[in-house]
Amino acid sequence: MKKEKVVLPEACRQSIQGIKDTQDLLSGKWKMTILGALYYNGKFRFMDLSRHIQGIAPKVLSKELKDLEMNHLIKRTVKDTMPITVEYELTPYGKSLNKVIYAMGEWGIAYRKSVLEKESK
C-alpha cells in the first residue's frame, strides 16, 4: 500500500505556526481577559482591573501585567496623584489584537447561549 504523506501548502503551515506563536504569547488563564478588559474600557487602574476580572489574585494580576508590558502589548503609566495611581492601557500593538479579542468575545457569548439552551431542554 502506498504511503501518501500529507504535505501542507506553505500558507497553511504559516497560519498554523501563527496560531501557535499567538497562543504562546497569550498563554495562561488571564492574559486574554485582561487585554479584553483594556480593549473594551480603554484604561484601567490596578484595583479596578482586579475588581472587574473576577477571581484573579493581585499577585497573579501583577505578574500578568508585567508579562504583557514586557511584550509591548500594554503600557503602564504612574499618575502623580495622592495616593499614587497606576493606569494600564493597550499599546497600538496591543490594539492590533482587536480581531482576536473581538472574535473570542463573540464566540464566548454564543457558546454560553448555546449551553444555556441545551440545559433548558
Add this chain to the structure above:
Amino acid sequence: MKKEKVVLPEACRQSIQGIKDTQDLLSGKWKMTILGALYYNGKFRFMDLSRHIQGIAPKVLSKELKDLEMNHLIKRTVKDTMPITVEYELTPYGKSLNKVIYAMGEWGIAYRKSVLEKESK
C-alpha cells in the same frame, strides 16, 4: 477626594466574560494549534497531526484530542482500513471558531514579521 467606581456597561461585561469562557475552553499550549491544523487541512489522521504539530508528544496529543472531542469541537472517526486509521475533523461547532482561528493565525504571522524586522535593524 471622590471615589468614582468604574462601572462597565453590560455589553462590555458580557464580552469580557465571553473571552474568558473561550480561553477556558481552549486552554493549554496545543488546542488552538490543533484546531488550526484541522481548520486548514480539513482532516487529519493521528500520526499526521503528530508530524505536523512540531514538538507535541503522542500522549499529549491524545489527551488534547479527547478534550476537544468531549467539548464537541472535533469528531473522531475510525476507518475500517488495515491497519486501522483514525481521522479527526472539526465539527460544525468547531468550525464556528473560524474567526478566532483566522484572526490568531493572521496576527501571529504579522507578529513574526515584526520581530524579524526588529532583529535585522
Add this chain to the structure above:
DNA sequence: GTAAGTAGTTACCTTAAGGTAATTAGATTT
C-alpha cells in the same frame, strides 16, 4: 525475520502556573 507504520497507553518525573494569606507604606477619610 526484521524494520517500520498504524494509534495510541502507561509509568514516571519536573516545572511552572496559579492560589492563599499576610504584609508594606504612605495618604486620606471618618
Add this chain to the structure above:
DNA sequence: AAATCTAATTACCTTAAGGTAACTACTTAC
C-alpha cells in the same frame, strides 16, 4: 486613632500541565 484607600510584594503551598521514554498489538513492506 482606626479604618480604608493606593499598588503592589513576599512567602508558602498545591495542582495540573506537560515532557520522556518505553511499550502494546496488529499489519505490511523489504
